[in-house]
Amino acid sequence: MKGFVTAKLNGLGQFGRRVQRVFTRPAFRVVVLVLSLALLFWPFMPHPRQFSGRFLFFFFFGAWLGIVVLLFGMGLSQTHRRKSGAGGKAPGAR
Amino acid sequence: MLSSFAVIGFFCLYMGILYTLAQWAERRAAAGQSLVNNPLSYSLSLAVYCTSWTFFGSVGLAASDGLLFLAIYLGPTLVIIFADGLLRKMVRLKSSHRITSIADFISARYEKSEGLAAVVTIIALVGTVPYVALQMKAFLATFAVITTHEGETGSWIGTHVGPIMVGLMVLFTIMFGVRRLDPTERHEGMVMAVAAESLVKLVFFLAAGVFVVYFLFDGMDDILNRLGQLPGLVRLGSGEGRGSSALTWASYLALSANALLFLPRQFHIAVVENQSESHVHWAMWLFPLYLFLINFFVYPIAMGGLLLGYPASQADTFVLRLPLDFGSPALALAVFIGGFSAATSMILISAMAMSTMISNHLLLPLVDWIPQLVFIERHLLKARWLSVALFILMGYWFELLVGEQFRLANIGLIAFAAILQLGPAMIGGLFWRGGNKNGALLGMTVGFAIWAYTQLVPVFVAGGWLSPDIMREGFLGIPLLRPNELFGLSGLDPITHTVFWSLLCNLGLYVLGSLWLEPSQESQSRAEAFVGAMSGASIYRSVSLHQAYIPVPDKRRRIEKLYERYFGPERALELTERDLKDVGLSGKKLASITELAELYDQVEKSLGGSIGSATAHRALTRADLFTPFEADELTDLYAEILANLRARPEDLKRKIDFYQERESLIKAHSEELEEKVEELEKQVARRRAAEEQLRESEERYRMAIEYSSDGVALIQATRLMFINRKLAEIFGYPRRRELIGRSVGVLVHELDRERVLGISRNRQAGLEAPSRYDFMGIRKDGSVVFIAVSATTVNYQGETLNLVYLRDVTARRRAEEDIRHLSRRLIEGIEEERKRLASDLHDEFGQALTALHMRVESLKNSLPPQAAEQKAGCSRLIGTIEQLADNVRKISSDLRPDMLDHLGLVPTVEWYVEDYKARMAGVEVEFGAMGFGGRKLDAQVEIVLYRILQEALNNVAKHSGAAHVRVHLTYSHPRVIMLIADDGRGFLAGTEEDGARKGIGLVSMRERAASVGGQIDIRSTPGKGSSIRVTLPARPAAAAQAESWQWQERLKAGS
DSSP states (O other): OHHHHHHHHHHTHHHHHHHHHHHHOHHHHHHHHHHHHHHHHGGGSSSSOOOOHHHHHHHHHHHHHHHHHHHHHHHHHHHHHHHHSSOOBOTTOO | OOOHHHHHHHHHHHHHHHHHHHHHHHHHHHTTOOSSOSHHHHHHHHGGGOOHIIIIIHHHHHHHHGGGGGHHHHHHHHHGGGTTTTHHHHHHHHHHHTOOSHHHHHHHHTTTOHHHHHHHHHHHHHHHHHHHHHHHHHHHHHHHHHHOSTTTTTOHHHHSHHHHHHHHHHHHHHHHHOSSOOTTOOOHHHHHHHHHHHHHHHHHHHHHHHIIIIIISSSHHHHHHGGGGSTTHHHHHHTOGGGGOHHHHHHHHHHHHHHHHHSHHHHIIIIITOOBTHHHHHHHHHHHHHHHHHHHTHHHHHHHHHHTTOOGGGGGGHHHHHHHHTTOHHHHHHHHHHHHHHHHHHHHHHHHHHHHHHIIIIIHHHHHHOGGGGGGGGGHHHHHHHHHHHHHHHHHHHHHHHTTTSOHHHHHHHHHHHHGGGHHHHHHHHHOTTOOHHHHHHHHHHHHHHHIIIIIHHHHHHTTSSOTHHHHHOGGGOTTEETTEETTOOSSOHHHHHHHHHHHHHHHHHHHHHHHSOOOHHHHHHHHHHHTTTOTTSOOHHHHTTSOOEEHHHHHHHHHHHHHHHHOHHHHHHHHHHHHHHTTOTTOSEEOHHHHHHHHHHHHHHHHHHHOHHHHHHHHHHHTOSOHHHHHHHHHHHHHHHHHTTOOHHHHHHHHHHHHHHHHHHHHHHHHHHHHHHHHHHHHHHHHHHHHHHHHHHHHHHHHHHTOSSEEEEEETTEEEEEOHHHHHHTTOSOGGGTTTSBGGGGBOHHHHHHHHHHHHHHHTTOOOOSEEEEEEEOTTSOEEEEEEEEEEEEETTEEEEEEEEEEOHHHHHHHHHHHHHHHHHHHHHHHHHHHHHHHIIIIIHHHHHHHHHHHHHHHHHSOTTTHHHHHHHHHHHHHHHHHHHHHHHHHHHHSOHHHHHTOHHHHHHHHHHHHHHHSTTOEEEEEEESOTTOOOOHHHHHHHHHHHHHHHHHIIIIIOOSEEEEEEEEETTEEEEEEEEOSOOOOTTSHHHHHHIIIIIHHHHHHHHHTTOEEEEEEOTTSOEEEEEEEESSHHHHHHHHHHHHHHHHHHHO
């Protein structure tokens, strides 16, 4: 799977490398965190709260899924970067 | 409904399968083929986060508070955004510092403070116990649901399922994770089991969700659209109520985010059990995806249960009740197993992690303080087992205490809030260099105290342990100290209230405490190591272990100063430079920890050579060549080596002890061998000398044997194995090899062959055989030779051989025979002469005397009566003639008694004895004869016996002084035996007296006996008399004649 992902990222060329660079930046993680918090707290903001249970269910799970997708991108970017960079087996790992 | 027995059976079967799986994983790991060293296993194992709370409690929380439950899982999702900088950092620090628990981690960050580690352990213990109670409550509740029906409620298992569960959990925890002590605290088997359990609980929960949504309802829309049909349920999904509070939402997010990283079990799985940093990147999305999936049906199940008319109070068990009540007991059992998996994985990991923390940070420090407890160190594994048991029992006790009053989610949140107290110290320790031990200890202690006051006090009040007044009026009646409205803060739910105050105080005091107190250099070094763990420019331990960062000039100064104490400045400078050069640090500015260790050893050796090793060691210790930080670095280095060796400390110690012992044994053995070699060399030298002596000796003996005047032979049985030159010469063989290997019989005359061969065989067989004997040999040319043999046995090359010495005695035998013959002839001549003389005396002189007597008698008678004087003269003359005649008879008889010729031996001896008695007054002579029966012996034998008797009795009369003599004749064909015994003074054989006797009579007696082929045995004891035993052949004449003829013939042939 790693090979597949790497191949896809390589196939994206310059765009892929930029995406990868963005996704691996700590600042991007902060942005994701802030946006996620904003998103997750948004239903609490309006007053009176007019959202239905159905809406909130899909809203939260949709937002959650979005965060998971971003995490997927960040995780893969880190994995791809580490193939040619730092990291590796934890010292002392068996 | 299922029977209790069946459920417990399924439970045990399931755990058995898991255990088998774990064993398989451990075996594969031992073989270098790890099953869990992959991102999927790591991510699934992280899902130990999803416990019974997720499986059952989230549904309960959703039924009461809508989507608020999502915060418990969104918090981990948000925090894992920073997994690369947070989790991976902890993993790296764990690897470089050999960290085994969260208490160990915090302690390592803050100057390895044992006190801090103990506080963390206590917080983790107290905070985790409610979590275990949550699992217990979930298990007991679901067990009751799945087994309770008529007739089953009162079953023994049903009423004792709690203790059974506790016992099994203790057992399984020990089996899975605490079977042995492991310095790395990694347990691949348990991780495998946890990952499998995560998969099981996910699959079964999704199955339950699908069942509810698509079998009990017409899909997700159906449930969500029907929410409005039930009054009161709309608000549950609308974000109102408790779930509507943004603060509650925020506090749940914070609690869960903190819990994901810092719950002891989570830290253990995510950090301690991590095998590769790359797994973290995969877990960044795999784990949130898992959370997403397992929570997707939580809300629909909760709503579905409510829509189906179940009360919200039973919502914790909706996921189990719905399949059970709607005709799917198999699914219910699967759900039960899934929930059970969630509970057991949490308990197993938590109990294992807590046992490590309790033993390492509470028990062992206690042992250090109380020497009487030092025995515990030898039973550390058992102490951990006890810790496991106590921990699980505490959880069960807590469940009994408050299980009825609290719902699952509430209990879990209490635990989360306790663990939140570790957050500031952990996060600050990882990212703030200013954070120090004092701040961490202060913040953590106060935060924990606030947690205990705001969370535990209400629990104890609910459990009836404390008065409810404290809730209404506050501690000591102070309203500001109400547990739920501390310092007057109201309007918040209890968890948010606790989070607010505890986090505020904890964080504030951590910062203030850290800023207030000046950090030590040690603290700064550690802070740098932790904060800059991911930075290439920082002092990253795992790199620093092999990288040069220690300033050499400082060490040089310390070493010089140390040397100056003993050697003076110039010599100290010289020695220091030499040591630096020896370890390759001369001219370098920085050294690695390993190089510093080498330098330390080098200096100790150099110093030890002058002042002794013990003194050198003490001096070096005082010199502070290692800073505490460097000492820890070195310890970590050794720990890393230890871990790479995959050996536990006791294993390594055993190995070291074993090798040391083996080395000492080998050394001792080597010394022994050297001694033995030396001894052997001496023995070899001695043996060589002995062999040389033996060769010389053998040569001498060989020469002696070769040139011996006697023939020498080695005989095996009857075969000649060796002969010397002389033997060949005796028997007329020019070459010895003609005889080697042949039977000794070829050398023996046929007359003696069987006898000689028999003697040889008997001797070799160990039977009785004469050592000296004669035989008649035969030379190569057929002539006879007489041989005297002296034989014995010798051991030659492992065999018993006859060693015989043969001497040619032909000349001697010839001389002996001549002497014997002449002696016999002489005796015979003497006897003949005596006989003739006696006969002449008797016949001629006796007749003349008789005639003279008659004439004198006639003359007397012719004288006239008046010639009385002439008659008297005739009478005197007649008397003289008669006396003369008696003397003649006596002399004649002495020379040769007539009786012997006419009457035989016995009457003659009897007569002689009587005559002897008459002559020897006072000597009693006893005579006896037997076996004769009128038999007449050979004349020679008779005369020999008679002469010996005469000589013997004469000796008795002359020398013995005996009073009693016994003479006894016995005829025992073909021998005749005469015994003469006296009670005289006796004599010693070989003495002068004996010699005198020999000179007079004994020799004569022997010669006489020998002349007829007889023997004389003389025995005497001083004071006890003497005895002479004469044995003669009854018919010696024929034998002697034959022998004489034989000898004559042989001699003729030999000569």
